[in-house]
Amino acid sequence: MRNNSRFAQVRSFDIDRVAAAAGSDPDVLRMENLDTDVPPPPAAVEATVHALTTGQGNSWLPFSGLPVLREAIAADLRLRTGLDFDPVRQIVVTSGGTSAVMPVLLATTEPGERVVLTDPTYAGLFQRVRLAGAQPSLVPLRVRDGLWRLDRDALLRVSDAAALLLMSPSMPSGVVLDQEDWAAVAQVCERTGAYLIYDAAMERIVFDGHPRINPCRVDGLAERTIVIGSMSKEYRMIGWRIGWVAGPPDIMARVIVAVTYNTTVSSGFAQLGAAAALAGPSGVEEAVAEYQLRHDTVIRELDGLPVVRAAGGWSCLVDAEALGLGAPELSARLLERGRIAATPMTAWGEAVAGRYVRLVYSNEPVKRLTELRDRFTAALA
Numbered sequence: 001m002r003n004n005s006r007f008a009q010v011r012s013f014d015i016d017r018v019a020a021a022a023g024s025d026p027d028v029l030r031m032e033n034l035d036t037d038v039p040p041p042p043a044a045v046e047a048t049v050h051a052l053t054t055g056q057g058n059s060w061l062p063f064s065g066l067p068v069l070r071e072a073i074a075a076d077l078r079l080r081t082g083l084d085f086d087p088v089r090q091i092v093v094t095s096g097g098t099s100a101v102m103p104v105l106l107a108t109t110e111p112g113e114r115v116v117l118t119d120p121t122y123a124g125l126f127q128r129v130r131l132a133g134a135q136p137s138l139v140p141l142r143v144r145d146g147l148w149r150l151d152r153d154a155l156l157r158v159s160d161a162a163a164l165l166l167m168s169p170s171m172p173s174g175v176v177l178d179q180e181d182w183a184a185v186a187q188v189c190e191r192t193g194a195y196l197i198y199d200a201a202m203e204r205i206v207f208d209g210h211p212r213i214n215p216c217r218v219d220g221l222a223e224r225t226i227v228i229g230s231m232s233k234e235y236r237m238i239g240w241r242i243g244w245v246a247g248p249p250d251i252m253a254r255v256i257v258a259v260t261y262n263t264t265v266s267s268g269f270a271q272l273g274a275a276a277a278l279a280g281p282s283g284v285e286e287a288v289a290e291y292q293l294r295h296d297t298v299i300r301e302l303d304g305l306p307v308v309r310a311a312g313g314w315s316c317l318v319d320a321e322a323l324g325l326g327a328p329e330l331s332a333r334l335l336e337r338g339r340i341a342a343t344p345m346t347a348w349g350e351a352v353a354g355r356y357v358r359l360v361y362s363n364e365p366v367k368r369l370t371e372l373r374d375r376f377t378a379a380l381a
Helices: 015-022 042-053 067-081 098-108 123-131 152-156 179-192 249-260 268-279 284-301 327-338 372-380
Strands: 091-094 114-119 135-144 147-150 163-167 195-199 225-230 243-246 315-319 356-360
Touching: 015 327, 042 268, 067 091, 067 225, 067 243, 067 268, 091 098, 091 249, 098 123, 098 163, 098 195, 098 225, 098 243, 098 249, 114 123, 123 135, 123 163, 135 152, 152 179, 163 179, 179 195, 225 249, 243 249, 284 315, 284 372, 327 356, 327 372
Parallel strands: 114 135, 114 163, 163 195, 195 225
Antiparallel strands: 091 243, 135 147, 225 243, 315 356
16 A cells, blocks of 8 residues: 555544543533534524525535625625625635635645644644645744743744745634734745735634734735635534635635535535625624633633633633643543543644643533533542
């Protein structure tokens, strides 16, 4: 059997392994996954049900997405970016946001070229770079004043890249990039000729008044930014599997081809539900308030332990090595002794990520999260 270099360094998420070990025990705090019990917009549910009961949308044509959805995405992007994206030439609908990553990487990189990501970063981004045949180049996040910060000096030392693949807020850390961070990104893109691939899945899930900056509004980035969007996080529509890509017309011509020959789009009835959600009301502000309440509960419960506050998103990280443990060992103890399912970050970066365990708070109510201190105490005993 021939070896395939694309798979040589690809590692498992570990989410599935932890979930399987937790089984269906109702006592386990399910903090390993990125589902949510915060409901989706009612309009999305109603539109999807209506489409199903009336026989609409039982198709995946056209390949680039229903016009009504692409137009709704263009309207949403106009508010976020200040730019007018042509729904036909500059937007393509994908089967979820993460499924958009591979086509974009294939359209922007050649085998062996460097793609800059943060350490830690979402494993679905990091490992896809390897699968695409490109080479991950990691810039560390650092904990300063109790929050994650981008190491801008390390970023500015990047001398060669085909693309920068970034989120803000970013999984799993919850780091939010500020104006100076994006200015550094623009400088690197200008010097290297790289595209910015911006995963905007959690753009509005920001806490504590941290800046919410779309990079398309930063000088030098609008003409080289490819935006990947999704209904999963902000709109809580995970099961709909609706995402999209938007960007400059020249690169989008290639992205659309790559999407068409990869997974095409999601079902038409799900697209109709997504279009209804984008038309509003979305419930995003109420959902963000709930996520912040859950996040703050986790931080309060773990006061005195090496947990890092998130500036946004659905998860925060605990430093296993600061507790004298490896991340896999802490993950195992949390499940076996504390009945907490939590994923070690061994596939989510390298030197920085590998020492942390992730706690997802999007699918557990505050009442259950108030049990964290006792459960951690049991795990560490």
